[in-house]
Amino acid sequence: MQGSFKIQLINMGTRAAAFTAKIRSLYDCQLRLMHNIQPLPSGTDIANTVKYFSQTLLSVLKDVPRSPLEMIRDADNDAERMGLYPNLDYKGLFNAISQLVDSAPHLQYGIQAFGQAVLQCLGCLLPFLEYDMIDNLPYLVAYCVAVFPASLHQEILNLLCYYILPFTITRRYSGMEEESEASQSVGAIIMMVFQHSNNPAHHCQLLECLMSMKQWVVKDLLCVIAYGTCGARVSAAKLLFYYWPPFDAKLFDRKGLLCKFANTCKINCDSRNSEL
Template sequence: MGTRSAAFSAKIRSLRELQTKISQTGLQSVNQTGPNQPGMDLSNSYRWFSTTLLSILRDVPKLPYQMIRNRDKDEERLSLFPNLDYKDLYDTLYDFIPDMQYVTNPDKCGKNLLILFASLLPFMDRTTIEDFPYNMTELIDVLPLELCEDAVDVLCDNLLPFILVSGDTEGRGNDYVPAMLQTVMYKAPQDTVIHRKLVECIMTYKVDVHIDLLHVIAYGPTSAKIPAVNLIFFYWPTLNPTPADRKDIVDRFQTSSSWAPPFCTNTNCEANEPVQARKMCLDHSIPLNQRSDFPPPALYCLDCADKVEQKRPKSESPIFEDLNVPISFIDTKCENKNCRSTEKMGVVTCLSSECTLYNSHRPIRYCEQCHRIRHNERRGTSNHVFQRNVPVPWEMESEDRKTCLSRTSLQVHVHVTDNV
């Protein structure tokens, strides 16, 4: 173990030296020939580290991706891994982010860096895990525009489902959501596909996302405000005062394509053509025994997930979670087919799989009565993640109330822009 640890640390030192060389040479030449520093060695180094980490992870027992969501299991989770300098590697990568601009092949190098960050997640301590959203925000800011979609895919598929934990009042990962949204919208203001994928991912794991969007609207640059305004009116349709306004915003989004669900990543999938993934696999060993070049979790179609489940003892805990499909429309009325309320106006949108199951894996709207019936301690569903209607300002906390003052100009933004 000592030899392995020493070799790993030596590789980190070599990586740090390579990054320092690129940074220094880039700073010297930035006023001469521009940022044109070689990046092939750097890209290969990132790839070596991600391959090494995934080979270590493949042989780890238990389910570290389930354990990440519970801070009480951090000590047990970290004890599963060999004693290597994972945090030093992470710090080395993070320190170089501002100087990524000096790399000549930022596309390939950036992709390998994104994969490496995703591979590092299960090896990190709690503080570092909670800093991931902010650090990824900084990385997105310096990556080429062409990699913005790749970065959002890594966030939505590999990182945020394990960092944004509903009900975790001690965590600070949620605090970085407005900055993350603002950076993506500012980086690619016209790309509604990645805007919607990111927002819907966050809505699945975090409550009160309207507050995060209001922060972007209140404090962000104009190019980020405009997409945020359209998104908040789309996902919270009761903000639109008339049916004509609601139709206007829906029509705007329907003229552009929504994000596409990922395809099944099972290399042994028997489908004749690519099939949409409907399940997320939390057992890291299953996909890593098939391919060791991309980090978990694996995303499986229904048939592949069923075949894996059939081979597992029924006494073992489930390893698959349902994935929601993209949102094409948010209704203003209750969507519960058994609703008996006389007041059908929707007050919450539930994104938890136990409820979306009744709506073809799409988020479902509930009226006040159905919301109280579906979400309570007796049914064990009070921990569901749902998005409430935006309250009136005087019912908000003081800081959120200040942010909500920006709503007075929302309609103006919506009617003067076509950027959706």
């Protein structure tokens, strides 16, 4: 019995050491990309390393007796939830992935494989994050729309709407009447997606997801109209007038809305028009 326990400790130490070493390799890749240090890593090379973390995290989850995703909904369970896992550097992994996302525009090739691996890893990492990183995760995933190719935008929206947002913006904090930071970042998330995705279906998907989970999402939409870029403002205004006043996604036909988006035309304003 003592021998098997000793072997388990050795295996845990070996896994933790390998985990930390792989994180250092991610930081090294990010450093070389940002400072153009040769040889530059490819997106495929980084993706293979990131896949290691996804596989490791999934193997850890198999041994967890309770559902950590359900525990995420209540911040009071954070200490118990984190106690279910082995002592690995989850925070270091999150920070490394965040910096790599910022470095994505510097990749010369392999961005598709890199993006897919990062999105999968962020999804696997959610149950292992502490409260501050949980609050930052939704915006990080939304930011991927700005740096990943358009072919990955649907995957990003699916990750956001079906997995990340339901377990983050609805988190409960005891003794806290204000919204969580994740919920407060909804306006920035809408602005990011509306600005960098040209597909109106993505805009509708995100807004309908938010309407099902957050009250007064209209305030976030008004914030985008007031402070967003031109493209984000136009999309937000169209959706505001379409969903107002009930703001209930179940009452509307998305297909009809997309037709309205497709049939819009731009109006050019100049000094002569302003005089009329």
